[in-house]
Amino acid sequence: MRKLTVLLLVLIVISAGCIGGNTSQTQSPTASQTGATQSTSSVTSTATTATPAEKTSINPLKELQAIKQYTYTENASVELRINMTAGNITQQTNVSLVIVESGYVDLDGMKARIQTRTTTLPDNVTINTTWIVIGRKVYVENFGNVTVENNTAFWRINPVSLARELLKLKPVGNYTENGTLVLVYSVPEELVLPLAELYFTTPEMNTTVTDATAELYFTEDGFTGMKLTYGILATTTTNGIGGEIKVTERGLWKGTIRITSVNKKEEVKAPST
Template identity: 35%
Template sequence: MKRYAVLFIAILLIGLVAGCLGRNSGETTPSGTTSSATQSITKKVETTTTTQTPKGPDLDELLKTVNSIRQFTYTSNATLRMLVTIEQGNTSETDNVTLNVLENGYMDYESWSAWINSTTVSLPDGAKTNMSRIVVDNITYIQSIVGWVKAEDTGASEIVWRYSIVGLAKEYLGEKPSSVENNGTLKLVYHIPDYRLRPFATVYFATSSETVVNVEDGRLELYFRDGQLVGGRLSFSVSSETDVNDPTLGEMKITQNGTWDETFKITSINEKKAVKAPST
């Protein structure tokens, strides 16, 4: 082993000496001769790539199309999920409540008239409640157990118009959407602040005029196909708190925490229908 080691060292030393002699040989490049490395001229070509940003939707044109809707019919499907807590004295009871609201309606912006039929289904027991509303000249009539009742609150019709899918589109198309998707159907997404949804949430979550309603995570989606509004979606989280003093049930505190998720589908546009005020 020692012999192979000495031989290896000797070869290594010979290589090192040869290298040193080569670097110090005093050889020069003949005058007038340019080495191939020097003759090589490298040209750096810079290529500029232009990236075009896809053109966004023309919101003004979409709004113009929506504003041309004079009448429309629609269907909607809303799911309302709530955790309800009732406190009375030293006792409290908590329950999960899920309601499915199926709705179909007709709205006429020329005559400010509408009819809306809805069925509310309680899950999982399947109990159903039907309700009809008619709006004529911005006056709302509600069908109850005792017949048709004229709503005293003049703001009832405002809720109908403002929070319809067309009303929402008219209100928000003047603003820049939070995001845009286009996979055959154009989807515009808007994040809605609390105060703009509270009037609508109050209709479904307020148990009295004293109820305090808070809304979070408001989100509106508007769907367009070939430039025409075809539907949308409205969702938000909500909480409410009410102190009740009932002559029969006594004093209690009702707290609700839940969500609203509704999808809309427009089924016809600018087809005039007759709407008459019911007998009250």
């Protein structure tokens, strides 16, 4: 599943050009610090105008436990700042990603099909990726090629599984708004780190997640979706033409997920390799 990340990093480095020339060291707030400020203000503003959650009869645990299969859509935006350092020369590249994802997940059968369209800005380069997950096997298809790896992380970080884990924690806020129960969480790093690694980093990167917050949405019809925000810091070194290059990646993820159907079984088959 990390093939997507590798391709994106290649595109980003190409768009930035060779190391050199730009040595600006201007300091600005990190993406994770910005995300913390934005998410905190969002929680505060909504909580002060909403109805206390105790007035609703919605049972979040019951609603999540009832989900065996589901489909979802996700719209996410990502702001990345990548510093590439060779010797005493550093070049900074700022990139934005727009991610549109749709998926089908069979929790009982441990099968899933995920289609992701990622566009990099300002280059306006688009990558289409299909993930087929069957048990612990993950098939990744992009540019007409299919790769296979063993990875069980998806069964911990898909939207419903992640929501179930969050329900085990005490929310930092809860309210109802227009008939929707909203549970607000400060997300521990260990819960969201596998998700960040799938999208942003390669196995050799040292990765840290910061300021992760989540909102879970429930109505009388069940679990309707979630919002997830987190910052990421990842570092690695690689060998370039002129020697060793240190890469530091800072990013801010903002994603909104909408559950589009529940308990409607679909067929998922492994692609030919």
